[in-house]
Amino acid sequence: MxxxxxxxxxxxxxxxxxxxxxxxxxxxxxxLDGNSLGARTAGAAARAHEVVTNEWGTGLIRSWNTAGWFDLPVTLGEKISGLVGGGSGSTVVTDSTSINLFKAAAAALDIQAEDAPGRTVVLTQQENFPSDIYLLQGLTRQLGDHYEVRLVDDEVAAGLPTALTDEVALVVLSHVNYRTGRLFDMAATTEAIHAGGAAVIWDLCHSAGALEVDLAGSGADMAIGCTYKFLNGGPGAPAFIWVSGALQNRRPQPLSGWWGHARPFDMAADYTPAEGIRRFLTGTQPVLSLSVAEVGLDIFARAxxxxxxxxxxxxxxxxxxxxxxxxxxxxxxxxxxxxxxxxxxxxxxxxxxxxxxxxxxxxxxxxxxxxxxxxxxxxxxxxxxxxxxxxxxxxxxxxxxxxxxxxxxxxxxxxxxx
Amino acid sequence: MxxxxxxxxxxxxxxxxxxxxxxxxxxxxxxLDGNSLGARTAGAAARAHEVVTNEWGTGLIRSWNTAGWFDLPVTLGEKISGLVGGGSGSTVVTDSTSINLFKAAAAALDIQAEDAPGRTVVLTQQENFPSDIYLLQGLTRQLGDHYEVRLVDDEVAAGLPTALTDEVALVVLSHVNYRTGRLFDMAATTEAIHAGGAAVIWDLCHSAGALEVDLAGSGADMAIGCTYKFLNGGPGAPAFIWVSGALQNRRPQPLSGWWGHARPFDMAADYTPAEGIRRFLTGTQPVLSLSVAEVGLDIFARAxxxxxxxxxxxxxxxxxxxxxxxxxxxxxxxxxxxxxxxxxxxxxxxxxxxxxxxxxxxxxxxxxxxxxxxxxxxxxxxxxxxxxxxxxxxxxxxxxxxxxxxxxxxxxxxxxxx
Structure with a gap:
């Protein structure tokens, strides 16, 4: 005993x-609730103080350059990428998980419309975190109900081939189920999805920082996740989005704001998407929350x-x-x-x-x-x-x-x- | 002299x-750059410290309720609403200006498709802040190019009736031009737009906190804006969105995440939009940046x-x-x-x-x-x-x-x- x-x-x-x-x-x-909100990092208070007093207070507008504020989504994205096997230049930290799913799913459906035309089903888990389902419903409603969001239970999702008919354009799966803690085999599941002709977006909210993830090695298409659970980024800290190198430059995503523009400071009247993962950025990001999130990520550099x-x-x-x-x-x-x-x-x-x-x-x-x-x-x-x-x-x-x-x-x- | x-x-x-x-x-x-990034508020450092050490560190997950984190978008929204004549229950602070424009424009076009069917032009200023134009381009592209984004110069926009043909569904205008500082007459312009059968979204980035704004009194339909310029919310602090009471419950917006759900903690598999302005929320918000933004808003309670x-x-x-x-x-x-x-x-x-x-x-x-x-x-x-x-x-x-x-x-x- x-x-x-x-x-x-x-x-x-x-x-x-x-x-x-x-x-x-x-x-x-x-x-024991770090999978909802990670614990306070020891360096958070000092970092917040530095950002408020020095970077904002003294640097003022100059800190967009001198303190690296404008690049924070990419700087933090590189650090997350190292934890989830994403490879360099493939991850940005920005917006919320829900909004990043909208971007990813919109771009993925756009790409699939070219690569696998005629497929009209977006498949996800009945047991997925509800907000993921809601966003897919919002997206497909906006696309004129050309697409159907089909929910399958985790068992069916795990035995995907039965659900993977040739109607399925896109599969969205939580890598770890938030309620039960069930973990998918990312490589095998991705392979099955691709064999069925669909694309896959992985939600890593409950796996990033908790276990080894190998997005690129698994051949995944896109992934999203949050930074405030196992990554200890602080309450509501911005989320991340990862897009495989092969797909990054295929299509722009619809939330096409100036931070995702090829030349954001040219103030051109037409949107030209940046090359690479930056095109998945939209608007100005909350610097204070991002900076404190970096403290959490930096701990993992030693782990x-x-x-x-x-x-x-x-x-x-x-x-x-x-x-x-x-x-x-x-x-x-x-x-x-x-x-x-x-x-x-x-x-x-x-x-x-x-x-x-x-x-x-x-x-x-x-x-x-x-x-x-x-x-x-x-x-x-x-x-x-x-x-x-x-x-x-x-x-x-x-x-x-x-x-x-x-x-x-x-x-x-x-x-x-x- | x-x-x-x-x-x-x-x-x-x-x-x-x-x-x-x-x-x-x-x-x-x-x-003299407070119209790009407002100055550091004297209370910001103490507020950030309190949020990090007490609310996050001690309150941990409980602070979503006990520290009012979950309601911050509404709490701050009420404070902004008082500054822009929005009326109670009509404003939330959330996401970025660009993303809020996407939500507002998507909902407005949906409503106009019912109220004024067949109109296919979204009109905005050539001189608008580019990200506003980019987002409209992203939205209309996603809607299958059913809509055209038409750019007119400020002079034409000011003399709107000539541009306001019966093709125009929606007009998006910056209340104050970021470059020149030109201010539109909101009431007269809104009246002209409505007389022409179109809806209007006002971008208040350069007017909220700088001058008296009367959204409800002007009969405006929707508005967006940021909190980090004249409202001194801190670098990249979340933005706001205002929707007139008459339009709030007409249609859901496409970024339909769990924070905009009628019963977010039921974990239901179907999205049911909340009544009122909360349906314009999407996902989890950056608490630290929001909390420090509130310090800036509270100064205006005395002004x-x-x-x-x-x-x-x-x-x-x-x-x-x-x-x-x-x-x-x-x-x-x-x-x-x-x-x-x-x-x-x-x-x-x-x-x-x-x-x-x-x-x-x-x-x-x-x-x-x-x-x-x-x-x-x-x-x-x-x-x-x-x-x-x-x-x-x-x-x-x-x-x-x-x-x-x-x-x-x-x-x-x-x-x-x-």
């Missing part, structure tokens, strides 16, 4: 332990993603094992896949009173979140979560469940995005 | 003088916009008078209209060597900006620019021009947006 001491020893021997110093968490808090993934799986293995050993008599079900190759960086457990149970955990300083319906969701971020944290969480859960020490919901637990 | 002492006396008697304390400018700097406008005109009158009196022998032309009713809050002066001249001014600590072609642009922000600043600027300009003390361009002076 595992005990707390064994967990303490694992923490002591954890090669990623030093990264805990890169984050500031409130005393006494176990934070070995293989080690991050390895610890993530050890943490979730431990969580599942303890849940089975110590919560045997309760109506719980672990809905996160047991197989490593199908698991993201979280453990999701259903319980009929999940909302109240999570509220009770939060009252004890253990912050996970609740997801409809009936899911207790625990995000495991290897850079600042330890094995003892997992032990203490399961023990608190056991105590709450054993003693039915929950009452009416006191917290409305809303997630930032997914 | 005016002299510097007369300017000093005017500063002493300036009823807005106390607002200078709400801003922090570098010692020895005269800042009388009539007094702001009055001082703005006094400053630009003084600038023009001094330029005429003290720079008589130089090849300059004031391109900003002399008539108050046609003037925004800037003075633009052409000179054949404008780029080099502006570089020389900046070397002396007087920051204006250069705009293609040949324009020296001086933004006049009444909350922190004084009459003596104008005197000193024209004197520096005189010295530079008299002595031809400019040389090859040393600064690349790029503006943030317009």
């Amino acid at each position: 595992i005990d707390r001491t064994a967990c303490e020893i694992r923490d002591e021997n954890d090669p990623l332990r030093a990264f805990r110093e890169d984050f500031v968490l409130p005393e006494g808090t176990i934070y 070995d993603m293989a080690a991050v993934r390895s610890k993530s799986l050890e943490l979730s293995d431990l969580f599942m094992t303890l849940a089975e050993q110590r919560l045997p008599d309760h109506p719980i079900e672990i809905v996160t896949p047991r197989e490593h190759e199908h698991r993201g960086s979280q453990v999701s457990i259903t319980h009929p009173e999940a909302f109240a149970v999570m509220s009770a955990l939060i009252e004890r300083g253990i912050i996970g979140d609740y997801r409809e319906p009936s899911v207790l969701r625990f995000g495991l971020t290897p850079l600042y979560v330890g094995f003892t944290d997992v032990w203490d969480t399961v023990e608190a859960l056991r105590d709450i469940l054993d003693n039915r020490s929950w009452d009416a919901p006191r917290h409305q637990v809303r997630g930032a995005v997914t | 005016i002299d510097r002492t007369a300017c000093e006396i005017r500063d002493e008697n300036d009823p807005l003088r106390a607002f200078r304390e709400d801003f922090v400018l570098p010692e020895g700097t005269i800042y 009388d916009m009539a007094a702001v406008r009055s001082k703005s005109l006094e400053l630009s009158d003084l600038f023009m008078t001094l330029a005429e009196q003290r720079l008589p022998d130089h090849p300059i032309e004031i391109v900003t209209p002399r008539e108050h009713e046609h003037r925004g809050s800037q003075v633009s002066i052409t000179h054949p060597e404008a780029f080099a001249v502006m570089s020389a001014l900046i070397e002396r600590g007087i920051i204006g900006d250069y705009r293609e072609p040949s324009v020296l642009r001086f933004g006049l922000t009444p909350l922190y620019v004084g009459f003596t600043d104008v005197w000193d600027t024209v004197e520096a300009l005189r010295d530079i021009l008299d002595n031809r003390s400019w040389d090859a361009p040393r600064h690349q002076v790029r503006g943030a947006v317009t």
Whole structure:
């Protein structure tokens, strides 16, 4: 049997332990919601102060050049690209995940109209994060309902060939399901989609920074994702978009603003898209939020993603094992896949009173979140979560469940995005 | 003749003088580029620190509710609405000006397709800020080139009836021209556009916070604008969108993300637009940039916009008078209209060597900006620019021009947006 001491020893021997110093968490808090909003980075406050006082206050308008503000989307994009196997010159940080999906899907459908004309279905998961579905609905409605957004459940999506009829132009998949933590095999799934004649956009919101991603190696077409979950960019920090080199210059995207113009300072009256990934930019970006997001990305420059993934799986293995050993008599079900190759960086457990149970955990300083319906969701971020944290969480859960020490919901637990 | 002492006396008697304390400018700097990037607000650093350390660091995911993060677009929107005569519940702060124009124009064309079918022209100014034109081009391209973006020059736009044929579905106008400072009469122009059967979207980037705007009273349909110029929201702070009450619930806009959903936390698979202005939201917003932008907006709660406008005109009158009196022998032309009713809050002066001249001014600590072609642009922000600043600027300009003390361009002076 595992005990707390064994967990303490694992923490002591954890090669990623030093990264805990890169984050500031409130005393006494176990934070298992980094897959909704990553923890505060230790350098964030100083960076924000520098941007406000020096770059804005002293540099003023000159900082668009001298402080590199204008290039922040590309500067940060390069750093993310290194984490997701995107290759240089293929990623920008800008706008929101939802808006980036609109750009990507619009460009992808435009390209497919040339490469595979007559296909009219956009396929996505019923269980995808709803905003992804909503954006696809908004896009296809705008295109005159020429296209149909077809929802399939995760099982069908995983066994894609049955759903991949020759009507399908585009598939949009969340690499890791926000609710269950189910992970797709990116390379195999991309290959199946391409074999079926469709293009694919991957939503990396729950995988970027959590596990090794190899976009270019998987032959993916496009990807989007956020920076404020496992990448610790800060609340609502701008999102990213990646487009494969082969597709970047095929078509402009419809949100064709001046930041995506070939010569933005010429003030020409006609839009000429920039070559490369810059054409996926639109308008002026929130410098302060971008700059603080960079602090989170810079931490990853020192982190070995293989080690991050390895610890993530050890943490979730431990969580599942303890849940089975110590919560045997309760109506719980672990809905996160047991197989490593199908698991993201979280453990999701259903319980009929999940909302109240999570509220009770939060009252004890253990912050996970609740997801409809009936899911207790625990995000495991290897850079600042330890094995003892997992032990203490399961023990608190056991105590709450054993003693039915929950009452009416006191917290409305809303997630930032997914 | 005016002299510097007369300017000093005017500063002493300036009823807005106390607002200078709400801003922090570098010692020895005269800042006349607040129409590109407003000055640092005195409260910005403390607000950024609070958001990073307390709201993010301590509140963590809970701050989406407890710190009001989720409602920031509406909270800030209400504050802007009060400045532009929008009425309550009609404005949100979100995304970029370019993206908000896409949403507004898409919704407006959708509505016009019902109300005035068969109209296929989107009319805008040749002299509009280019990104507005680019976005309209992107939108109409996406709509299958059913629509044509037609550019007319400012003179034609001002005498709209000649351009307002029965082909015109939508007119998009910058309330104040970013280059020349020319101001449209919003009420009269809106009336003419409506009489011609078209809808209008106003771009308020160069008027919000600079002069009194009465969107609802003018009968306008929609408006967009940024928060980082005269509203001093900080570099790249999110933009705003206003939609008249009569149009808000007519159609959804195509960037239909979960923040615009009627019940965003239900995680339903179908998009149902929220009632009211919230449907113009899309995805998660950059909290840090939004929070610091609020500091700028809160300053206006204490400012009388009539007094702001009055001082703005006094400053630009003084600038023009001094330029005429003290720079008589130089090849300059004031391109900003002399008539108050046609003037925004800037003075633009052409000179054949404008780029080099502006570089020389900046070397002396007087920051204006250069705009293609040949324009020296001086933004006049009444909350922190004084009459003596104008005197000193024209004197520096005189010295530079008299002595031809400019040389090859040393600064690349790029503006943030317009």
